[in-house]
Amino acid sequence: MTTPAAPLRVALLGGGTVGGSVTRMLLEQADDLEQRIGRRLEIVGIAVRRAGRDRSDLGVDPSLFTTDAQELVTRADIVVELIGGIEPARGLILRAMEHGASVVTANKALLAEDGASLHTAAAEHGVDLYYEASVAGAIPILRPIRDSLAGDSINRVIGIVNGTTNFVLDAMDTTGAGLFETVERAQALGYAEADPTADVEGFDAAAKAAILSSLAFHSRVSTEDVHREGITGVGARDIQAAQDMGCTVKLLAICEKVATADGTGISARVHPAMIPLTHPLASVREAYNAVFVEAEGAGDLMFYGQGAGGDPTASAVLGDLVAVARTRVTGGRGPGASSYANLPVLSMGQAVTRYHVSLDVEDRSGVLAAVATKFSEHDVSIETVRQQVVTDDDGAPRATLIIVTHAATDAALSATVDELAQLDAVNEVTSVMRVEGS
Amino acid sequence: MTTPAAPLRVALLGGGTVGGSVTRMLLEQADDLEQRIGRRLEIVGIAVRRAGRDRSDLGVDPSLFTTDAQELVTRADIVVELIGGIEPARGLILRAMEHGASVVTANKALLAEDGASLHTAAAEHGVDLYYEASVAGAIPILRPIRDSLAGDSINRVIGIVNGTTNFVLDAMDTTGAGLFETVERAQALGYAEADPTADVEGFDAAAKAAILSSLAFHSRVSTEDVHREGITGVGARDIQAAQDMGCTVKLLAICEKVATADGTGISARVHPAMIPLTHPLASVREAYNAVFVEAEGAGDLMFYGQGAGGDPTASAVLGDLVAVARTRVTGGRGPGASSYANLPVLSMGQAVTRYHVSLDVEDRSGVLAAVATKFSEHDVSIETVRQQVVTDDDGAPRATLIIVTHAATDAALSATVDELAQLDAVNEVTSVMRVEGS
Known part of the structure; x- marks a missing residue:
């Protein structure tokens, strides 16, 4: 046996629900992760917004908590960004990369708005950028699209990528109730936020559609390219009309290649749609997510699971963390973004x-x-x-x-x-x- | 621009249906694959059993066909093994690795019988061994288990991993017909082989259960460890009994961790079972495959798609080929097998x-x-x-x-x-x- 190499230093940004789950799973599975990576992971700091909150339930050394995220990212091999939003997340990620750290993030808004500059920075500094948790929570979907289907040609991706709206539409379908009373019920049950705008108006799904389109079609698609309609226009009679057709209504994130007179373009859009009950996506109930992929060689694939929640999201974050850690140990780099196809986004x-x-x-x-x-x-x-x-x-x-x-x-x-x-x-x-x- | 590096040399072993699809997709997508990999792929030979068969439909230079696989594997960077069976496949794979080639294979029988020695050889020679196509055809399932869930703890994997038996059981469920007439119908429709033993008796599913168990539980599970019961004992009255219970009958490959008085062990088994119609696996119809994964953090996940066929299988092979090629270009090595947990297999x-x-x-x-x-x-x-x-x-x-x-x-x-x-x-x-x- 040789002397064990120094542990890989992991910095966590964000002490919320997902951060708590990541911390707990990192500690509970420390020995397993060491075996899988070939090197021990060590949490070197957890950046939180306010000092002094009691976090003894996580079982970490209290001295690890810091409010100085800017300093923390300079002394890590891997930075896990769970703050969300555009700033300060973007600045911290770029700073981490400048200091040689690979980055794992769950930040869909940032990836969808400005993924290109993050990928450019990652390439420039020779580090990895992984973000599986940003789309469909626990469901492995970005890695399958980026890696498993790397030798295939994807024609279309249709996703139920927002659990709140799926819960609401499913409940409307089951009960015949109207939209607003169902949203209220979802809020009472914890499936919808107090301010449900980001979900109900399709903003959340649009960010995910941008990320999925970029990866599936090797192009750059940002949130503003995505046509967005939420579910506020869906009423009980639309649901009834769908049932009469042997269909159900889902809020879909649709990313597809479309042949036009000027060549191939990308249609990236979020809107409610009827789908036949015989379609695999129709059986995705409650707050579950699923992504249906149509590829030239593979044919139809579907990926199904929980799209949100602390532990499911943490599972996706940790999968990325292990991948990034492995490339630190074995050398090389994980696959970066590819936008060589550079397809235009259609109206x-x-x-x-x-x-x-x-x-x-x-x-x-x-x-x-x-x-x-x-x-x-x-x-x-x-x-x-x-x-x-x-x-x-x-x-x-x-x-x-x-x-x-x-x-x-x-x-x-x-x-x-x-x-x-x-x-x-x-x-x-x-x-x-x-x-x-x- | 720098001078482009020499292409990566790809040798194909096997000129059957999957080999044909792989060849065609490699040629059709050559430019795309070069962009995704960062290096061009060049087919340097296709080993076939008999020379002289007309393969002009593939559009490759006829001089690439050879009956000398032993020689071919010594002059490739990546060997794609699509011969199947134990020998000569194993010998050729080991020989390829000795000569420094990474290997992509769809060979479930070999992986399930002797995966350990292949992984050992890959580690010894510093090459990659990928085999996504060996389980559930086009469905990305091995990479999600190995990579996406690498930071999670998998409790159970339940797969419908044999399309023939799923087609037969689904048809029995729909028509009320008996087993043997349904198998005959499946044969007439091309969903079952002339000799359906490997499918109907569960041998095919058992090999896949061994591969899934090994990856999910970081242990070594081979075919002989898997308890196997086929569907020959399933009659129309079993199907009826299941329907009376609100269930349907599926041939399942089940891999789970079981706590015993002596510690945790693995139960790996293939047998028909009733599952409730409310379970996501119940809606997997016809010859489709699906793998349901229960993980500690991620919760329930399902992966669905086509489990067989030339193009779907080729899609999985090419995904691996791109991954292996990328590590050739960027350095490093893909994740190898891990069997550190070394859990015993239970009776x-x-x-x-x-x-x-x-x-x-x-x-x-x-x-x-x-x-x-x-x-x-x-x-x-x-x-x-x-x-x-x-x-x-x-x-x-x-x-x-x-x-x-x-x-x-x-x-x-x-x-x-x-x-x-x-x-x-x-x-x-x-x-x-x-x-x-x-």
Whole structure:
């Protein structure tokens, strides 16, 4: 036996829920991790915002806590950033890299906004940057896309990457309740934040769509490139309309390659959509996440698990930490970002999708012809039409037209719907939703 | 720009379906792969069994085909072994490593029988050994277990890792048909081999269980350690019994840590089992594969996709090829095998499981007491009992007892069933099946 090498110095930034789980798992599994890495990990400091809070439950030496993150990152081999947000996280990560540290982060907002400059800095300083925990919590998805599918060509990634909205939509589907009462229930159960905007409006999912698109298509996609619609427009009658179609409504992060007249581009978007119950994503219930990947060679793959929570997120962080530590021990570098394909990001109007449209129309002849004409004027082909006549509360007959289109550009589809709403024969557009996954 | 480095030399062993897909994808994606790796890949030879077969469809220089695999492996940086079986595959892999080549293989039989000596040789010669394609085809599962979950502690892996048997069981579930006619149908549709033994008897799944157990538990588990029962004992009435329970029957590869009086051991086994329809594995239909992983931090994860086929398997092979090529370019070594935990493999009798037992019994008092006594004599606790009285074809009443146990050792459970069959009041044990995933 040779003398053991000095431990690898690990600095943690952030003492919140995930930081607590990471610390605990690092301590509990110290011997196992040493065996797997070939070197011991030593926590050299935990940067917290305020000193003095009692953290004796973590079982670490109290002297490890510091409020001086700027100093801490200069004396570590690996920095684990769990602060979140853009600053001071970005500055600390760059400073850590300048001082030769590899970085593991769960920071989706930062990666999605400015991943390029972080990757550039990592390459410049010859260090690793890993961020598995930034998308879909515990689910290994970035490494499979980056490594396992590195020899394949990915066509599309469709993710349920926000647990809060999936919980809400699933509960609406089960109970028939409306959106706002369901969000309140989710808040009471701890599945939604007091301010649910980031989840409900799709900001969280959009950041993840940017990260997934960048990796899947070897291009640079940032949050602002991602078309974003949240679930606030989804009502009980949309859910009912989906059920009538043998579908369910999910908030999807969709990243796909689209062939246009000008060449291949990327459509990156977050919006609610109907998916058939037969699609594997339809069975993702409650707050679970899943990412469905369609690749040229591999065909359809799905990755399923918990998308949030202290321990699940910590599991992803620690997987990265072990990978980064291994390259410290064996030499070399982990795979960096690749953006060689440099595909342009398309506008939402250029995305190709399908629409489900429910119309409340006059019950008289010629209505269907007028409606169908609007679709054909925009070159949108109709897949199915269903007409229902029901009696309303006043005893008057009301007709409903339910139309599902073939694939067309979103620009053509939305223009069609705008004009349908103007038709005299159309009383109301009762539900419009994209249809995916068929 | 510096002068480009010499291409990495890739030798392919095996010119079958997967080899063809690998060759085609290597050629079609040559430019992409060069960007992702940082170096061009060059096929320096394809070893085939017989010369002269027309392979012009692959679009490679005919002079690349050789029947001299022994020579070919000495002049490559990376050898891709797709021959299968133990020899000559093992000899060629060892020879390749001796000559400094890293190896990518899809060979589950060899890995499961003798992975240890391959890993030892790889470490000795400082080369990489990757084998993602050996388990569950296109599904990234070995890399997630080895890398993504490297900072976590895996408690259990339950896999549907054989597409043929899943197709057969799913078809039986849907049609109510018996086993043998369903296997014939699967053969006609190309989902089962002319000789289906390796699939139907669980040999294929057992090899995969050995590989999964070794990686998940950092121990050495080989095929002979895996308890194996195929699906030949599964009849239409077992399927019906499962449906009556809100379950479906799957052939499962189960790898779990079990606490015994002597410490922690590994239970590695392949057998049919009932799983509840609410379990994510229950919705894995047709010939699809899926692997469900239960980890301490990550919680429940599932990986789903195609388990076989030329292109899906080639996708996994190429992912490994890119990884191995990257370490050639950046230096260092990929993570090797780790068997530090060295956990013992338990016998099937020590496995802890639950049984579903259907008994055809006399319709008289005292029968339930006699049956219940047998369970209690073996310390097996009963979770539910259901008694049904039906009239048989002759108009006589027949009673059925359906019992589901709590968890107990397989030894106690199987001894109980053996003795139940001897009871006077028991006409027949009509169905016995383990229950998993609850």
